[in-house]
Amino acid sequence: MAADVEDNIKQGTKKGDVVISIDHVTKTFGKRNVLDGFTIDLQRGESLVVLGRSGSGKSVLIKCVIGLYKTDGGTIKVLGQDIENLDHDGLDAIRANVGFLFQSNALYDSMTVRENLEFPMRRHLKTVSVAEAEKRIVDTLAHVGLAHTIDMMPSELSGGMQKRIALARTLVLNPEVILYDEPTTGLDPVTAREISTLMNDTQRLYNTSSIIISHDMKCVEKTADRIAILMDGKCYAIGTFDQLRQSKDEKISQFFE
Amino acid sequence: MKLNAYVADLFGETGAISRFIARYFGELFRPKYEVRQFIRQCYIIGVLSLPLIAVTGFIMGLVLTMQLRPSLLSYGVEAQLPVMVSLAIVREIGPVITALIFAGKISSGIGAELGSMKVTEQIDAMEVSGTNPFKYLVVTRVLATTMMLPILTILSDTIALYGSYLGVNIKGHTSITLYFFQVFHALEFSDVLPAVLKTVFFGFAIGLIGCYKGYNSSKGTEGVGRSANAAVVVSSLLVFIIDLLTVQITDLLGLN
Structure with a gap:
């Protein structure tokens, strides 16, 4: 099934401009409807920010997109594939093309930076030679400006550096889409701005599309082509930063105060 | 509650x-099998536990001999000291003490490591990276504890017997040849096999509980501490429960 999915991804992504389609998705934890008919599309090359209050289900949404959570209803199509109908190998084929930057970075503590970057390559890209893998690692680390950390352990790096390494780990697979889960949370304003710039550079150089979960309005302003506001499990509003900032709706304007 | x-x-x-x-x-x-990770875990769980197991085994043999000597002396059967100590160590004390030390070191370590990986989303990251985290983290560790504990127990028993030999010679003199002749003369296959077999179950329980508590950890760093603590408590308790059950079973089978 994985080979079929890979073929469909190649064909599907050439055909249309929508790389991720989220259609009336519902997700419930206990009695709480975290997602209640959320609908949105991510266009090719677009940077879409999902804005919402803490606990509103933003992270749950992108974890549903990558298949870490199963949805209770609705459909999610990633690169033309309905992820709910994919088996484990099919999901892996999708995940090779969709990077995920975790809020906590999720670098493997017991591995060096090199091993952290090698790990997804060894798992997803079995045909990559050792020399090619090494070149990719070195090039990707150079892109995030941390080539000198290649043999360091994650515990030796600052929060901002760990964030860059985590981004490098997603980029090493040359993904078509990157999902960012609060990429600037916990960082000082200068480092947060650097990360936002790096995200824009990555978008441009790697031709990626991205969904960004964030509360950081400076990051949102810098990175967003469109913003979707997630409220009560639904897409409450959608528009550009300027459109939403000028909104008179209190529920929207509260994010921009 | x-x-x-x-x-x-x-x-x-x-x-x-x-x-x-x-x-x-x-x-x-x-399939597919995580052979490299399994070998790495065998090294971490087995080889790196060896110094601790060796030291405790040696002290166990020495102290047991020194404690038993006065009692045997009062009955005039001091010569039976190697026999008593070897039976006690091989049949019961060696496997149980080794398993408890192992639970304290390994089960808590696994619980804390997997718990920490869970709360920092490393397990999710592994899944996104095309890896089955259960197979990579849990199966390899549980298999390693199941296979390493019997080996560590045999080594611990052997070192304990050397400790006992030293204990015998503190207030007397017995040659090493005579000492081990008495030990091997006293031990039968039915003493060794059930004792080693039960350590397979001890190892399985210790690895499994450590992994279960860590893999299902929640509530942040507090949850990691709780997982590590619960892993030691539950796995230590299980060692005694399994010990009780295996004694009953071997008794029923006429192996005692």
Whole structure:
């Protein structure tokens, strides 16, 4: 099934401009409807920010997109594939093309930076030679400006550096889409701005599309082509930063105060 | 907590552990196999535990001999000291003490490591990276503890017998040849085999509980501490329960 999915991804992504389609998705934890008919599309090359209050289900949404959570209803199509109908190998084929930057970075503590970057390559890209893998690692680390950390352990790096390494780990697979889960949370304003710039550079150089979960309005302003506001499990509003900032709706304007 | 809530929790936890065990066996035999990670875990769990197991084994043999000597002396059977000590060590004390030390070191370590990986999303990251985290983290560790504990127990027993030899010679003189002749003369196959076999179950329980507690950790760093603590407590308790059951079973089979 994985080979079929890979073929469909190649064909599907050439055909249309929508790389991720989220259609009336519902997700419930206990009695709480975290997602209640959320609908949105991510266009090719677009940077879409999902804005919402803490606990509103933003992270749950992108974890549903990558298949870490199963949805209770609705459909999610990633690169033309309905992820709910994919088996484990099919999901892996999708995940090779969709990077995920975790809020906590999720670098493997017991591995060096090199091993952290090698790990997804060894798992997803079995045909990559050792020399090619090494070149990719070195090039990707150079892109995030941390080539000198290649043999360091994650515990030796600052929060901002760990964030860059985590981004490098997603980029090493040359993904078509990157999902960012609060990429600037916990960082000082200068480092947060650097990360936002790096995200824009990555978008441009790697031709990626991205969904960004964030509360950081400076990051949102810098990175967003469109913003979707997630409220009560639904897409409450959608528009550009300027459109939403000028909104008179209190529920929207509260994010921009 | 009310009694009925406690009972419901207990049954819920038992059911969850049962599903965890079923998943373990399901993943254990399904390709692909994480051989490199398994070998790495055998090294971490087995080889790196050896110094601790060796020291405790040696002290166990020495102290047991020194404690037993006055009692045997009062009955005039001091010459039976190697026999008494070897039977006690090989049949019961060696496996149980080694398993408890192992539980304290390994089960808590696994619980804390997997718990920390869970709360920092490393397990999710592993899944996104095209890896089955259950197979990579749980199956390899449980298999390693199951295989390493019997080996460590045999080594611990052997070192304990050397400690005992030293203990015998503190207030007397026995040659090493005579000492081990008496030891091997006293030990039978039915003393060794059930004792080693039960350590397979000890190792399985210790690895499994450590993994279960860590893999299902929640509530941040507080949850990691709780997982590590619960892993030691539950796995130590299970060592005694399994010991009790195996003694009953071997008794029924006429091996005691």
